[in-house]
Amino acid sequence: MAVYTEVTPAQAAALLQQLGLGELLELRGCPGGIENTNYFASVQAPDGARHEYVLTLFERLGFEQLPFYLCLMQHLAAKGIPVPNPAPDASGQILHRLLGKPAALVNKLPGQSVLAPHPAHCAQLGTLLARMHLAALDYPRQQPNLRGLAWWNQTAPEVLPHLSPAQAALLRSELALQNELAQQPRYHSLPRGPVHADLFRDNALFEGDRLTGVFDFYFAGCDTWLFDLSVALNDWCIDLASGQPDASRSHALLTAYQNLRPLSAAEHELLPLLLRAAALRFWLSRLWDWYLPRDAAMLVPHDPTHFERVLCARVAHA
């Protein structure tokens, strides 16, 4: 259960009052998630209707980074993309403070994550991803992907001492490849914009087989659309048991994405390298969480070997 900071019903009720949302009926700690404290809040609105919200206290991110994420969600929601919409106070502020920590209150999306997706689920995700990329084009704020190449270069030396010689060689060579790619004009020609950058299957919800929305924008940043697409392909379209890509799911996701936003020639050419970049990103972050936990009580690390296998599979297919 991801509750690192206890919030009492009285404290949550006071925030709801401040936002004019109504009376708290029930507050429940939220299972799942590894980064933040999340509560589900059932609320009776002033008109008597019952609404469900998610109260998040940010444990990793500070007040300076959060406006980029929260305003992006607000921007996408205003364009009809099914993402959580942060609730403003009377002055329009959507970043709040609770127990000294940055906090947000967003609408709870309906549905459940589908952890064994079929091509039809992947197709819906591909469509939504393309819609998000296009809808964020006129988003005015800038913030780099804070888990991008600079972070990989900074983090690799910290995890290298924990790796076997073969793992260390893989990490070094893939990092060198990505640094070299980042120098190339064809990489700089790739279309880019604000991207989710962590669109895994546990960050999307379905009601039956219908995609109801995506959430958890707290790794978002400005990066190439191809990187974002690669992150999604490396999760939704990978067989979890073997780490190998699944051709029919990949085809479904890519086809649906391209129906709305066809890839350029440079994107087609660089997709194999960006798939390796996306696998490297999550192998590194999982290694970092595994070997250098910031606070053992606060983090339940994901298995890094999964992304080592995905990376090896992407290298082999390239």
Ligand SMILES: Nc1ncnc2c1ncn2[C@@H]1O[C@H](COP(=O)(O)OP(=O)(O)O)[C@@H](O)[C@H]1O
């Ligand atoms: N807006 C939302 N609508 C519905 N469920 C949500 C929403 N935000 C979070 N959740 C639920 O809370 C869980 C943890 O959220 P998440 O953002 O993944 O946390 P963390 O950032 O700590 O990893 C998710 O697995 C999901 O079940």
Ligand SMILES: N[C@@H](CCOP(=O)(O)O)C(=O)O
């Ligand atoms: N998707 C990442 C971890 C990010 O955690 P999240 O719960 O905030 O999505 C991974 O699987 O390594």
